[in-house]
Amino acid sequence: MRFLPLRPLALASLVANVALVVTGAAVRLTGSGLGCPTWPRCTDSSYTTTAEMGVHGVIEFGNRMLTFALGIIAVACVIAALLEKPRRRSRVLLSVAVLFYIPLQAVVGGITVLTDLNPWVVGIHFLISIVIIAFAYALWRRAAEGDGPPVPLVPRPINHLVWILSAVSAAVIALGVVVTGSGPHAGDEDAKRNGLDPATVSQAHADVVFLLIGLTVALVFALRAVKAPATTVRAAVVLLVVELAQGLIGFVQYFTHLPVLLVGAHMLGAALVWTSTLAVIWSLRSRPDLPAPPAPTELSPTPVADDEPVPSSR
Known part of the structure; x- marks a missing residue:
């Protein structure tokens, strides 16, 4: 409507x-x-x-x-x-x-x-x-999108790489939640923390972030190698830029003892990393409209040539 x-x-x-x-x-x-x-x-x-x-x-x-x-x-x-x-x-x-x-x-x-x-x-x-x-x-x-069947835009191995990358992206976010639960800014000064060592879980989180960035770099080169559509390559490049910016914020906030503004920016960055990952997934195929059915044609009497005799009604 x-x-x-x-x-x-x-x-x-x-x-x-x-x-x-x-x-x-x-x-x-x-x-x-x-x-x-x-x-x-x-x-x-x-x-x-x-x-x-x-x-x-x-x-x-x-x-x-x-x-x-x-x-x-x-x-x-x-x-x-x-x-x-x-x-x-x-x-x-x-x-x-x-x-x-x-x-x-x-x-x-x-x-x-x-x-x-x-x-x-x-x-x-x-x-x-x-x-x-x-x-x-x-x-x-x-x-x-249209209602037609999805049309893949990249070879199957690229799809596999993207799904691995997406799983790692989700793992980065999940580990970020664990890091948050081990540190300050609990929401209340009397709130308990999860008891894990902040330095240890932060290192694990950083390790997975490096893995995610490496996979994204590999994806960008792979897409260029197979001559993927420009929209797909652009989505991967945007994801890489967002990851690098998010990683920079993460390192700065860690070494500056978690200032409030940087932590807030890092939370927004987590949501942007996730949406950028989703953008890459959706850029791997297109879904056009179904072809319109042919217009119905009216039946018309067969024309009679001028030199052909007309059948008698008798």
């Missing part, structure tokens, strides 16, 4: 879920994780923040309100997918997946408060955002 276009709504959902990662980082980095000390209410007697709770309550409550905005956008995406003519099953399923995970994300966020910011629960809370971003990105890309 023209009045409810799916693709812009899917893009809004993607951007809003990336923004949730940033606002969630702001909650943690400002020590506002328990600004609303209970859930689903903000206090035992109020669903909203109170003046006595100060700026921490405002920050935490504002992050909770963003969930409702995400839910509204997700509902709009589902409606838009259902109203499409013709209706595409894959788009409906992707929009429903985004809508399903948003309340799940809210519940896990509530559990983080009820468990006094348990670092493992906080990590799961972040990883659910990564899953939602994947579904939202897929919906945005699928909304612009």
Whole structure:
């Protein structure tokens, strides 16, 4: 339907879920994780923040309100997918997946408060955002594609390399969650950490980052060797640039004792690395429209030549 276009709504959902990662980082980095000390209410007697709770309550409550905005956008995406003519099953399923995970994300966020910011629960809370971003990105890309079968743009070994790279990218993000759970900026000064040695888990995280960068460099050269489409090569180069920028921020923040602004930028960078990885996956094939069926032709009587006799009716 023209009045409810799916693709812009899917893009809004993607951007809003990336923004949730940033606002969630702001909650943690400002020590506002328990600004609303209970859930689903903000206090035992109020669903909203109170003046006595100060700026921490405002920050935490504002992050909770963003969930409702995400839910509204997700509902709009589902409606838009259902109203499409013709209706595409894959788009409906992707929009429903985004809508399903948003309340799940809210519940896990509530559990983080009820468990006094348990670092493992906080990590799961972040990883659910990564899953939602994947579904939202897929919906945005699928909304612009045709209904024909996918057409591969690169040889099969390149596909295998990209899937390995994607698994390593996910591992980098997961290890980053473990590193976060071992260090400062827990969201509250009394919150417990996961008990792991920060230096050890940071080294493991860095090792996997180097592996990811190496795989991405290999992918760029492989794509150029097989003369892959320019869009595919560009997606791989963008991923490499984002990884290098994210790695630089990571090293600087580590050696400068984790300043708040750099940690926040690193959280945004994690979401950008993930979306750039997804962009590479989607650049490996195209999905054109199905060819239009031939227009029906009307049957017409066979013309009679001027020199042919006309059959008698007798």
